[in-house]
Structures are given as structure tokens and as C-alpha cells.
Amino acid sequence: MTVTSTGPLAKTCALLLAGGLLVALSPSAAVAAPVYTTSEAGNPFVDGWYADPDTEIYDGRYWVFPTTSKAYHEQTRLDAFSSADMVNWTKHPDVLTTADISWAEYALWAPAPVKRNGKYYLYFAANDIQNDAQLGGIGVAVADRPEGPYKDAIGRPLISQFHNGAQPIDQDVFIDDDGQAYMYYGGWHHANVVKLNPDMTSLGTFADGSTYKEITPENYTEGSFMFKRDGKYYFMWSEGGWTGPDYSVSYAMSDSPTGPFRKIDKVLAQDPAVARGSGHHSVVNVPGTDVWYIVYHRRPLSETDGNHRQLAYDRLHFNADGTIRRVEMQVRDNFADGNALGWKTYGGSWSAAGGRYRASRSPGGKALLDTNFADLTYDADVTLTSGGGDAGLTFRVTRPGVGPDSYSGYYAGISASGRVVLGRADGSWTPLGTARMSLPPGSTHRLRVTAVGSSIKVYVDDLATPRISVTDGTHRSGANGVRVFDTAASFDNVAVRPAQ
Known part of the structure; x- marks a missing residue:
């Protein structure tokens, strides 16, 4: 060169x-x-x-x-x-x-x-x-x-x-x-x-x-x-x-x-x-x-x-x-190239188009990056397009499979009904926290998760004040991804980095 x-x-x-x-x-x-x-x-x-x-x-x-x-x-x-x-x-x-x-x-x-x-x-x-x-x-x-x-x-x-x-x-x-x-x-x-x-x-x-x-x-x-x-x-x-x-x-x-x-x-x-x-x-x-x-x-x-x-x-x-x-x-993806190289899917139907990663409505379809973060800050834009369920981010994921809760790790999501949810999966679902806010169908929201040790915080739009803050140290590290549950959604501007 x-x-x-x-x-x-x-x-x-x-x-x-x-x-x-x-x-x-x-x-x-x-x-x-x-x-x-x-x-x-x-x-x-x-x-x-x-x-x-x-x-x-x-x-x-x-x-x-x-x-x-x-x-x-x-x-x-x-x-x-x-x-x-x-x-x-x-x-x-x-x-x-x-x-x-x-x-x-x-x-x-x-x-x-x-x-x-x-x-x-x-x-x-x-x-x-x-x-x-x-x-x-x-x-x-x-x-x-x-x-x-x-x-x-x-x-x-x-x-x-x-x-x-x-x-x-x-x-x-x-x-x-x-x-x-x-x-x-x-x-x-x-x-x-x-x-x-x-x-x-x-x-x-x-x-x-x-x-x-x-x-x-x-x-x-x-x-x-x-x-x-x-x-x-x-x-x-x-x-x-x-x-x-x-x-x-x-x-x-x-x-x-x-x-x-x-x-x-x-x-x-x-x-x-x-x-x-x-x-x-x-x-x-x-x-x-x-x-x-x-x-x-x-x-x-x-x-x-x-x-x-x-x-x-x-x-x-x-x-x-x-x-x-x-x-x-660095780990980023804004899907501007029209593909989802590096992502692996588990259930659901996924496609990259129009600068977004799109998921059809499914009972728990996931897409994961081959990462292994422990303490992290994880950001993405989430748009709910149809359905009554929720969509959001998975983190510290291990043992992924096809099925609603077929993985070990955490999930933070938002629903058009106005709920912010955080839970833990390990073959079954354990709720860890919820919050209410206005989340109109079709609107895009910036979702952030910070996980440092057993401290987990979920932010939506306001990245200074968490909507949910819990303590749970069950899962310590694993892959990052996105997930839908009984809704269609799209994702954009994904970024994962070590927690500061």
C-alpha cells in the first residue's frame, strides 16, 4: 500500500x-x-x-x-x-x-x-x-x-x-x-x-x-x-x-x-x-x-x-x-450497509433494510452478536411497529436457542402499552422490574442498559435518569443482542462498550 x-x-x-x-x-x-x-x-x-x-x-x-x-x-x-x-x-x-x-x-x-x-x-x-x-x-x-x-x-x-x-x-x-x-x-x-x-x-x-x-x-x-x-x-x-x-x-x-x-x-x-x-x-x-x-x-x-x-x-x-x-x-452497527453481518438469529424473521434491522412479530425471536461483555453500556434505537408485546435488548446472554426464554441472560424492553420491562431468563422468565411511560406505537426510543457487577439500570430516552434500577448478579457475562416478543420492531444505531 x-x-x-x-x-x-x-x-x-x-x-x-x-x-x-x-x-x-x-x-x-x-x-x-x-x-x-x-x-x-x-x-x-x-x-x-x-x-x-x-x-x-x-x-x-x-x-x-x-x-x-x-x-x-x-x-x-x-x-x-x-x-x-x-x-x-x-x-x-x-x-x-x-x-x-x-x-x-x-x-x-x-x-x-x-x-x-x-x-x-x-x-x-x-x-x-x-x-x-x-x-x-x-x-x-x-x-x-x-x-x-x-x-x-x-x-x-x-x-x-x-x-x-x-x-x-x-x-x-x-x-x-x-x-x-x-x-x-x-x-x-x-x-x-x-x-x-x-x-x-x-x-x-x-x-x-x-x-x-x-x-x-x-x-x-x-x-x-x-x-x-x-x-x-x-x-x-x-x-x-x-x-x-x-x-x-x-x-x-x-x-x-x-x-x-x-x-x-x-x-x-x-x-x-x-x-x-x-x-x-x-x-x-x-x-x-x-x-x-x-x-x-x-x-x-x-x-x-x-x-x-x-x-x-x-x-x-x-x-x-x-x-x-x-x-x-468497537462494537457498532447502524445497518447503513443494508446487511446484518456478524448477527446470528434464533427464531423469528429478520432482515436489514432502510438502515434498520427489522424483526417480524414472533414469540421471542432473538438476534445476537458474537460478543462477551461483562460490565457494559449498551445502546440502541428501538421502534415498535405492530403488536401488543415488547421489543428491546438482551445482554450477558449464554446458551441461546429458539424459544421465548430459551437463553440464559437478561432482557430489557419497551411495549406500546407503555411499559418498560427488565427480566432474567434461564429457560423460564423472572421479572426484575417494570416502569410506566408513554411509548406510542411507531415511535422510536433510545434504549440504554448499563450493567456493572450486579447493578443493572435501564434508561429510555432520558439517558441520565434510569427508569429501572435493580441488583441481580445471576449472569455475569455473555453476548449482546436484540429481541422481540409478540410484536414487530426495528433496531438501529446499536453500540456496545465497556462500562466507564
Whole structure:
């Protein structure tokens, strides 16, 4: 990926990601418009099992090129996704396959896109070679369009052997302000940087005559990535085991694109309430702004298959001294993308349309996110559309099934008859509290639940004064979701976060 931003006001006429739209800025326009805190329409932001995303901006569109996360010998194809707003994504299947590469058989990994010379280049790793006697390594493909089709540019690997102990995988391409292109790569706990010649298909040399310069920082495993901000070079990498919960992203800073790179801190790590195995990422800067996102893969909490990885993005924030704050994997969904990826339903009929998650009338239909929050603040907009029952939020849910009370956990809801309810389920229903208020049919209400230890509070519209406040410590942690009981309803602007 190519990132060359030099600051928040580097371009006076650019594109700003604001309020879900890419807005053209005039030279006099300010850049303080709203921006996303995460994928506001929900992570994962595309469907399917994918990993190792690299990101590029081509002609005002965001492009994500990931590894197809399947069984080892099925990794023979690469898809891409593009979006004008980072909300609605278009899939471009099979932009590159092993059929297009005479020497590649499987393990088609970590595509790295870049545009130069009027062409689109896609660097990739193939065959997962274990020694210099095997055929494989890092290749380069080229196309006339971002979506391809890409074809092998040189008919052989660009890097086919181990140098300085680095397995030739997990490449990233960075073009500096002076036009020099670099490729950062390496597995097996070693990282190298090489120069790319202007043709982008051959390697140059450094001033000392060498081709491969080792830059391995502390705890490096794989997944190199480079970007530049305010004159500083940020080298990032993944560490830990890719199938384990310790997979994470760390970074270093330098005044030079070739280092030295000394580890500063972790940027991204697993969150036992949100996802595991978060890593192998890229970083994208909204042009003309100081808004940055980290795009990465992660494994849902309930998944044990190592290849069950999904694509996500969150905001990347910087401190005044240029260091990077640790990323918070946020849980939000405003359904603006017209889907409910990441939700699993238990009974009832559910659909995402018109920027809402809609449920038909049913005796207790539920939809859950794969989360595991204990102390939490949980918000959503709830609209009752028909029926005499109630609709609302479930939290600290375990053992979900189909049926009115077929789960263990809590539920807070509202009904058109003017009742706010809170109860506990464990195969049967235990009321914990009720309150009365005006809740006309068809009206939308902001429902909030806070649960800290055994203290549970339910708010409706007035988020300063709880309608219900009880003490119950039966269920300590679990998933979050939405539920209807004998009513139809819609849900919007779902957000879950740890209690403050």
C-alpha cells in the first residue's frame, strides 16, 4: 500500500470521509466534519472468511485486497472489495488466481496493491516455501484496472529465496515522497526491506551495493507494513501465532524508511469481549485529513477454526508526539450497509433494510452478536411497529436457542402499552422490574442498559435518569443482542462498550 500523507492539512482540495459520505472539499473548507469511530455499519464489513487485508485508494474509491482464508491448498484465488464511503462494499471476485501464475500452486497470500506508471500492480506470496530448493516466494502481477484481471508480470518470483532468514511472504509496498518504492516483507521472525526499481518488477540496490537489508524489530513474526505521517516512518508488524489469541500488531518509528526500527508498543491486540487473533493489517489515511483507519483481520469469539477470520476496521489515533494510541475494537452497527453481518438469529424473521434491522412479530425471536461483555453500556434505537408485546435488548446472554426464554441472560424492553420491562431468563422468565411511560406505537426510543457487577439500570430516552434500577448478579457475562416478543420492531444505531 502507498501512504504518503504529510499532515492533516497537506491537501486543501481533497476527499473527506464525513457523515458516511465522501465530500469534496473546497480550498476554504474545514476538515472538522464527523468521521467514523469504527466500521459504524458493523464489523465484519464484508461477508466471508478473509485475512491479511491491504488497502489502497484509487480514484476516490477505497480498495481492500485480502487473502482468501480457506484450507491451505484451497488458497488459490484472491478477491477484492471497493467502496466510495467505507460503508457499502462491492466484491470483485478472482482478481488473481493461481491459473494466472505459472509457478504458483497454492497459499496465495497477502496481496499488496499499488498504482504506478499508469498500471496497477499486485504483489503476492505463493506456495509458502520452506527452503531455497522449493519454487515460490513473492511475485508481482499487473493489470490495467484496479479490479483486474491481473496477470503475472515477470513469469517467475521476484523474491524466491530466504535472505537474512526471512521467509519471502507478507510483502507491503510503500512509495516515498521522493518517488522511491520500497518493499517490506518477511516471515519466520525476520524482516527485510528492498528497493523496487521504477519498473516495479525488479529490485534495486542500496548505497552499499546490497539488495536485502534486514530491519527485524523486537518480537517480529510477519505482516510487515509501512506508512509515513508528518515526516516520520511507521513500520508495523504482526507478532504471536496467527491461530492463537496472542496475535497482535506492534509498531516502531524512524526518521528513515530503512530504520533502525525499535519497538514502541502494541497497537492492536485481542479483546476477550469482542474478537481474538487480531492482526496482519494495513493502514489507510483519508486524503487531505489526519483521519486514519487500521484495516485488519480477526477471529470471532465462538470460532475455533484457524481460517475463520473476518475483515474489520477501526480508527487509528495519534498522540501529540506522533506515537499511536492502542486501538479499541468497537462494537457498532447502524445497518447503513443494508446487511446484518456478524448477527446470528434464533427464531423469528429478520432482515436489514432502510438502515434498520427489522424483526417480524414472533414469540421471542432473538438476534445476537458474537460478543462477551461483562460490565457494559449498551445502546440502541428501538421502534415498535405492530403488536401488543415488547421489543428491546438482551445482554450477558449464554446458551441461546429458539424459544421465548430459551437463553440464559437478561432482557430489557419497551411495549406500546407503555411499559418498560427488565427480566432474567434461564429457560423460564423472572421479572426484575417494570416502569410506566408513554411509548406510542411507531415511535422510536433510545434504549440504554448499563450493567456493572450486579447493578443493572435501564434508561429510555432520558439517558441520565434510569427508569429501572435493580441488583441481580445471576449472569455475569455473555453476548449482546436484540429481541422481540409478540410484536414487530426495528433496531438501529446499536453500540456496545465497556462500562466507564
